[in-house]
Amino acid sequence: MPGGGYATWSRDRLGVARRGAEECGDVWQLESGVYVAAAAAPCEEVLHRARDFPKASAPLFPPLKRSSGAPAPEERAHAHAARMHGLRAQAVADRIGEIAPRTARFAEQWPTGRDVEILPPVRHALAEIGVHYLFSEDAPALLPHAAQLFLAREVLVRPSRWVWPRWMPTPARRFRTRQQVAFTDALRAVVRRRRSSGRLGDDLLGQMLRPSPRYGLLPEEAVLDTLPGITVATFETPSRAAGWILLHLARHPGAAARVAAEAAALPTDPAATTRTHLRGLPYTEALVSEVLRLYPPSWLLTRDAPRRTRLADYTVDAGSTVLVCPYTAHRDAREYAEPDRFLPERWLDDTGSPAKPGVFLAFGTGPHGCEGAALAMAMLTLLTAQTAHRYQLSEPPGPDPCYQVTTLEGLATVGLRLRATVRG
Known part of the structure; x- marks a missing residue:
């Protein structure tokens, strides 16, 4: 470990991660019993060897304790398969016309001519999209509960001087449980109404309520246990990504203009957007x-x-x-030429069609890769296109940075402030 062990790591995680990869190799030891996979090959190896390197066994929203007991392993497998069916790329493409209007609404509502802290409205817009994708017409009733689940997550992961045992009911954990119970109770009413009426819906929840030939009908608790985490995930991680994307639109006006030119071909009515229109945004997707x-x-x-x-x-x-560490794996010169340079064109071939220049781990890989990768890419691509089409973005003038980088739970632009000017 270069430069002083775990204390140095805590002060500058990104810097130490880069130095570790450069000075210590593809895999290096942070401290006794803690290793960092820093290059593409070992990162992929760890993520694919799920039996040798399983995910941590403490989910952010663990199943609630019930007298009926936890769902059986085969029921969890059915729930996972049903979720994956509803989040596959084909399913997302079929619902582009539902996603596009909300990305357009976000862009339309951006106040112009003044500096705006943009991540809160981004998060709200993406939460509306994600919750609607999961629950369709029931989304308005569930969206406030989803916002409280996100808040509970934020409270739970705040830095603390103390590491409490997992069994201890700290105030943050009790708050999480209250919000999880409130969300679950609201969702339970939706599940029972849909099942009793026979109108299961065409959204992801409806997919989970349909019986499968292999597993039959999912028990109610298996449906309810699996959804708090995926609900927050549909907008939490994309919101962090959107902050970096909007910042790059401001810092690279040439790239933003090229996105805007592509977006000019989108339908005037965003609800008329189809998968064909999305395929017509190759440079925008490359920028994302x-x-x-x-x-x-x-x-x-x-x-x-x-x-x-x-x-x-x-x-x-x-x-x-x-x-x-995808951050260092993505900056490996063996995978990407000029790895520290912002170059969207690397994702396109000579004809402008999509290309894959190197290992890409932004959504993980292997058995525990991100379930919502296709949904996230669709949301972010359309949000980027709609924003660049309407506005030229800029950072506030002055010596102070317009954001702070946080690395504790994810890589984010905390407090990001940008100014939008109507594109001429």
Whole structure:
């Protein structure tokens, strides 16, 4: 570990991650029992070897305790399969006309001519999209509960001097439980109404309520337990990504103008947007991918090692932690030419069609890759296109930075302030 161990890491995670990759190699040891996978190959290896390196066993929204007990493993497998069916790229493409109007509304409502802290309205817009995608006409009733779930998550992950045992009911954990119960109770009413009426819906919840040939009908608790986390995930991580994207539109006006030119072909009525229109935004999607490469919102992924195993040149002892670092893997010159340069064109071939220049881990990979990757890319691409089409963005004048970087739970532009001027 270069430069002083864990205390140095806590002060400057990004800087130490870069130095570790440059000075110590593809895998390096942060401290005893903590390893960092810094390059593409070991990152992919860890994420694909789910048995050797499983995800941490403490979900942010653990199943609520009930007298009926937790859902069985096969019921959880059915719930996961149903979610994945509703979030696959084909399913997202079929509903582009529902996503586009809300991205357009966000752009239309941006106050012009003054500096605006933009992440709160971005998060609200993406929450509306995500919650509607999951619950359709029931989204308005569930959106306030989703906002409270997000707040509970923010409270829970705030830095603390103390590391409390998982069983201890701290105020933050009690607040999380209250919000999770409130969301679950509201969702339970929706599930029972849909099942009793027979109108299950065409959204993701409706997909989960349909019986499958293999598993039959999902029990109510298996449906309810799986949705608090995915509800928050539909807008939390995309909101972090959107901050970096909007900042790059402000800093790279040439790229923003090219996005705006593509977006001019979108329908005047956003509800008429189709998958064909989305395919007509290759440079916009390339810009989104390039920002996600440089600033992956989930820049550090934690995996456990329950048994002794090998990783690169290390013997990883049982009980160790492996930190997978997409941030440094994406800046590996073996994967990307000029890796620190913002270059959306690297994602396009000579004809302007999509290309894949190197390993891309912004959404993870392997068995625990992000379920909502297709939804997130659609949301971010349309939000970027609609914003650039209407406005030229700029940073506030003056010596002070317009945002602060946070790395604790994700890579985000906290307090980001930008100014929008109507594009001439």
